[in-house]
Amino acid sequence: MRRVESTPRPNWRERCDAVGFSFYDMESEGGRPYWNETAAYAFTMAEVEQLESSTKEIFDRCMDAVEHIVRKGRYAEFGIPTDLHELVGRSWDEDDPTVYGRFDLAYDGDAAHPPKLLEFNADTPTSLVETAAAQWQWLEEVRPGSDQFNSLHEQLVEQWEHVRTARWGLAPGARLHLASLHDSGDGELIVEDFDTVAYMAETARLAGFDPKLVFMEDVRFSMDIARFVDADDEPIGHIFKLYPWEWMVREQFAAFLRDTRGSTQWVEPLWKLLLSNKQLLVVLWELFPGHPNLLPAYDSTDALRGLPHVRKPRLGREGANVTLFDGSGHVIAEQPGDYGEEGFVYQQRAVFAPIPGKTAVVGSWIVGExxxxxxxxxxxxxITGDLAEFVPHYIEETTR
Incomplete structure (x- = not known):
């Protein structure tokens, strides 16, 4: 794994627009654009195979963890309201389908050091359109003949078709609502979320759905028909939402989830509450201590005394409220934010690739299983926060 300089395409903005990726100029460090093709990351095939096998292994252990949490009824550790415990467990037991998720991994490119799980973005992962479409387009135009660890688009289409036919038993042309939050209270469209959902709608269309884009603000419950409906009063039978469950279960939505069980199918499913919470890291280490793909993680710092470690809010996003400590317990870096009331977990610090002046986090995608x-x-x-830049990657044609 190495970082190499790359010459940006002169029309890279227009090319990104062409694949439905429009938030490339979102401000990152130093005011630079979020999309950065002045560099690229090169991987050997052996490194890619290691990332692939580790991703599968981590996902399988996460499934073991959910089974354990449900069987032992450990919902309270995840801050799930008591009246929803049964509903979360039923969602898991009935195998409500999942479409996708993204692991954040620390990886130093050394075959002797397997990738380590930092967190699982299991419910509302973004960076989807830039991963599946924009960096693949970059590869074809900048490094034709090279390959990339990236079958995200094809697998999303296949998974949506599997969900439509094998899981929901729907004929071609079935309606699928896809929802994102319109704004954060300022009236300005959240373009990143909208582009992500629009791209997901395209993969669903290719899988035989009839997609309808809506905003979460317009999703409501109709007392007349006891169903969730959209702004046009159309009943919502199946919906993909880029909106966190941990927000929904504390809003008016939660009161109607039990009443509409079976009439509205949600993707991602309710059991993803157990994976999108960083308490998962603690449970994983408890169940699989010493696992090569896991970092020690606990509810307190006691077991990490004398070791560099990280404090993370259970429900934080984009590095918000993350604090790094050295082995003496002194703060060496911290990120502001609005999270933390839900509690924290403590994880041993990871080792990243030795890229001068850069901390590179690998986002490894899972589709289905x-x-x-x-x-x-x-x-x-x-700390990888909201000012991090997206850099494309490729697989080197020869190993080094």
């Missing part, structure tokens, strides 16, 4: 590709986000500091 299978690995589907990677993306790279980098930052000049030790």
């Amino acid at each position: 299978e690995p589907a590709g990677i993306d790279i986000r980098e930052t000049s500091g030790p």
